[in-house]
Amino acid sequence: MNKTSSVPVVAQRQNNLKKSVLGFFATNGNATIPDLSKELNFSVPKITSLVNELIQDSLIQDYGKVDSTGGRRPNLYGLIPDSAFFIGVEVKQSHINIGLSNLQCELVRVTEEIEYKLDNTQESLDSLCEAIVQFIGGLTINKANILGIGINLSGRINYKTGHSYSFFHFDERPLSQIIESKVGIPVFLENDSRAMAYGEFCMGVVKDEKNVLYLNLGYGIAVGIMLNGQLYYGKSGYAGEFGHMPLFDNEQICHCGKKGCLETEASGWALTRMFREKLLEGSSSVLSLKNIAPEDVVMEDIIWAAKNDDVLAIELIAKIGEKLGRGIALLINLFNPELVVLGGSLATTEDYLRLPIKTAINKYSLSLVNNDTDLKMSKLGERAGIIGACLLVRNRLWALL
Template sequence: MPRNNSFFDDLRNEAITGVAYKNLSLKKQILIRFANTGNATIADLSKELNISTPKTAGLVTELLQDGLVKDYGKTESSIGRRPSLYGLNPHSVFFVGVEVKRFHVNIGLLDFKKNVVKISESIPYRLDNTPEAFRQLCDIIQDFIRILSIKKDKILGIGLNLSGRINSRTGYSYSYFHFGEEPLSNLLEKETGIPVFLENDSRAMAYGEFCHGAVRDEKHILFINMDYGIGMGIMVNGRLYYGRSGFAGELGHIPVFDNEIICHCGKKGCLETEASGEALIRIFLKRIRGGASSIAWKPGRKETAIQLEDIIRAAKQDDVLAIECIAEIGEKLGKGMATLINLYNPELVILGGSLSATGAYIQLPIITAVHKYSLSLVNNDTELKISQLGERAGVIGACLLVRDRLLGLL
């Protein structure tokens, strides 16, 4: 008997009920099992998911017809009739991830089995809260999709990361492109013709590292996004923590310092004012005015032309001033992180974002400050690592968040 609807039809049908809804849920369970554990036989699936063998076989057959599942051949068992192994078809569907930075965009494509198909990094872009910047961002996304070798209808969703206040449940961004009543995710979906999922950049980076990066068996993780600002992604028991309104993780706006520096949030004394990429640029320029020299600074250059990447590049070339300034903000950031370690007692803290590229130059002063200001009984159980994915963390995390939301993992 021919089927009326495919998995995708049912997935997009918000009014689905009854047997169709139950079958869709069971198919999601099968796909989740493949995604988390790998290939399996019908008997394995039936036992693990507590579904009858005939029912399991029927559901797998429909997923095969939809192209989501692939027959990987017979098992190596030599006893009796060898059953077939089934698993995800990596080329059945794809996901686009977009990481929007201050001065560039990273964008990539992942397949169903988390393989990176294509990534374009450091596409020139200036993040401004203007209609023109929004239009340019839409063009970048559409240009990337246009040159892909796959059909557009195989892209199941786009994940887009922005800094600031993001409500991923409603699709609203309250820091950028909040021009009217309509959610930003809806505006982007109208432009691209593909469902769009919005996420805070630090949380997406944390998820990327958890699924595909530095995390091994750890479940309680803090991801520190060290960029022009400071963000944090929190994972508790292997799940992202959002808080009541979806804004948890505003590490940069913890009032740590007694200073008169006004943060971009409008308040004084925030951790960001003395321990962020913006603070690093300010400290670096102050030292230059005081007579210090650096390969990142050429006489006659306008101060406004200095970017965070210039100082990072100089540190990688063993520039003394750049290293000293990075150590200064690292010590201050470590002091703020000591409070987090006392509060959360995490298994793992991952240092990510642009400044993580400086490696030990930022890591060592942070570790020193953490040990100085946090309780030894607590920090002894916390490992501190540099991001394994680097600039790709946000793109990969965005793709996987889309995939796992659609599968019902989140």
């Protein structure tokens, strides 16, 4: 290899080393140069050079001397939290949640429950862009310090190309490119369940487990998969379509156009349909006192009712929980995971959903397999998606260094 062609290789290696240092700080917090040298297996002179470059890049800073039992006291270095920011956007069926995180992925501002209706229309896309623009406009930080925006959408997303194949696919250009042209900041798309899973993997209930399934239980249902400590995407990036497993022999048409999918009987859509039917049949509910017409009841209303001890809501949530548990039992038999995490809007009903799921898992999965699997509720709750989006944007921007 000639001298000229070797220059890009050397530069790339240097960037990879810098990313290793940034990644260590992001995961472990502040550290001294001797600590970095030991943990990353680089020489002290090399670490010193990398740290000095990152200081010049305004990404890390010297936090001063640390206490020492003897000899020269070493300096402590770490990320400058407010040197860069990221925005995470969680697009739900009936609202949007948006958060701003710093370089350490600490949320510094969050706006939740922004009224919104997700449809595959230009009007819905324009409303999404407007919500993001308004959020940015209300910030006090310099817009130039916002390095990227992560947007989570349900359905099939190709995060590498920025295309969505479930929503807003009426333009040949990648959706990420279209939104970026409207908001003026680089945009990265991700499947909502996978982003929620990543947030939980990194900053939630997951600790040392390397093989984890995260169930996003909302209007639809899907699974984020972590194998050997890494997100699993599958060949085309569409792994995790848990809700479209054909488990039932029924005539209910799923949103995917097929019949018999798990979502037709064990999702927020199914819960809403069954609840409306029961009201029309004459069943009573605390929602009746709020003068909500049966056809206007939505999943969020049913969750509220369950949290207010509504018998009908609790009974129907238990019913879909039993069917969900049957599907999760199949996943446990297939993956033999260390941990299954229940997240998403339906998981906020806690034991009303968890207990019937646990009972069904014990009934339908192999005991030798499920004995090794813990079942836990999400720690991050409704903010898992925002946090996951910010983390993924940060990591993907580092990959471009």
